[in-house]
Amino acid sequence: MNPTMPEGALVRAMPTVFVLIWSTGFIVAKFGLPYAPPLTFLAMRYALSIACFLIWIALARAAWPRGGRQWLHLAVTGVLMHAGYLGGVWVAVKHGMGSGLAALIVGLQPVLTALWVSGTHAAGGRGQAEGRVTPRQWAGLVLGLGGLLLVVARKFGTGSEVTALTLGSAVLALFSITAGTLYQKRFVQFADVRTANAIQLTAALLVTLPLLLFEHEAVVWNRDFLGAMAWSVLVLTLGGSSLLYLLIQRGAATAVTSLLYLVPPTTAMMAWALFDEPITTVTLAGTALTALGVSLVVRQAKAA
Numbered sequence: 434m435n436p437t438m439p440e441g442a443l444v445r446a447m448p449t450v451f452v453l454i455w456s457t458g459f460i461v462a463k464f465g466l467p468y469a470p471p472l473t474f475l476a477m478r479y480a481l482s483i484a485c486f487l488i489w490i491a492l493a494r495a496a497w498p499r500g501g502r503q504w505l506h507l508a509v510t511g512v513l514m515h516a517g518y519l520g521g522v523w524v525a526v527k528h529g530m531g532s533g534l535a536a537l538i539v540g541l542q543p544v545l546t547a548l549w550v551s552g553t554h555a556a557g558g559r560g561q562a563e564g565r566v567t568p569r570q571w572a573g574l575v576l577g578l579g580g581l582l583l584v585v586a587r588k589f590g591t592g593s594e595v596t597a598l599t600l601g602s603a604v605l606a607l608f609s610i611t612a613g614t615l616y617q618k619r620f621v622q623f624a625d626v627r628t629a630n631a632i633q634l635t636a637a638l639l640v641t642l643p644l645l646l647f648e649h650e651a652v653v654w655n656r657d658f659l660g661a662m663a664w665s666v667l668v669l670t671l672g673g674s675s676l677l678y679l680l681i682q683r684g685a686a687t688a689v690t691s692l693l694y695l696v697p698p699t700t701a702m703m704a705w706a707l708f709d710e711p712i713t714t715v716t717l718a719g720t721a722l723t724a725l726g727v728s729l730v731v732r733q734a735k736a737a
Contacts (some may be wrong), residue, residue: 451680454673456699459532461669462523463708465661470648471523472641478662479515479638482670486631498624504632506620510613511633516640517609525602529594531710533701537584537720538603540697544577544726545611573729580722583715617681626675698724
């Protein structure tokens with residue numbers, strides 16, 4: 434039986450619940466990574482999540498997608514939205530980037546999505562005005578990048594949380610989640626969220642396993658590690674990833690990714706409360722500029 438989306442209050446609450454759940458992903462990385470290398474942790478998370486989904490699929494007798502092409506499309510989105518996105522974020526955090534800054538960089542996704550959508554609409558011949566990147570959107574892009582540079586510039590350097598490795602990993606995560614969202618909206622037909630997630634996670638696991646040869650740190654089995662793993666599997670993957678899949682299927686890519694610009698301030702507040710990550714005046718100003726820039730881009734894209 435395919436799950437049906439309830440109407441009313443539950444549906445209206447989905448975006449808020451998604452933002453809260455998604456924000457904890459950066460926090461869980463901070464909790465779990467002192468006790469395991471990043472890709473090893475993620476490979477274990479993928480494997481456990483697949484097992485949970487397979488049990489759920491068997492009990493519910495959920496339908497698998499028909500046709501090899503849909504399996505391939507789901508596999509591509511799994512590599513981008515799990516292996517690429519999560520791998521980039523976790524490597525960045527493991528090597529010293531703060532949770533709030535990682536969320537801020539990835540939070541530029543709505544800008545990239547809106548600009549891509551605008552550009553492809555224009556290229557598709559929808560008219561000179563409709564679909565093109567407007568001056569307001571370019572202004573939003575400049576503000577968003579300016580806010581990010583304001584935060585990043587003062588933290589760049591050897592021994593700092595921003596290095597070539599951490600910044601490159603976070604940017605990889607940004608482009609991966611953006612490409613994955615757009616690809617899913619374009620090519621993936623509606624499918625049962627449980628079987629779709631199982632396929633996506635299997636693809637992510639297969640891509641990640643060979644990379645474990647480059648990790649030599651041992652896993653430390655303790656309460657914090659087990660708690661981070663349980664939250665990652667049960668809440669972030671079974672809950673957050675499923676919500677993201679459903680939201681993309683139900684709405685426009687730009688509208689869905691606009692939710693993600695609420696994640697950086699939410700994550701920053703969580704990181705401040707749990708890890709005492711400082712929220713300076715410069716950080717607040719940069720985050721505000723980025724949020725303003727993203728909102729300008731997304732609002733214009735929605736109006737187009």
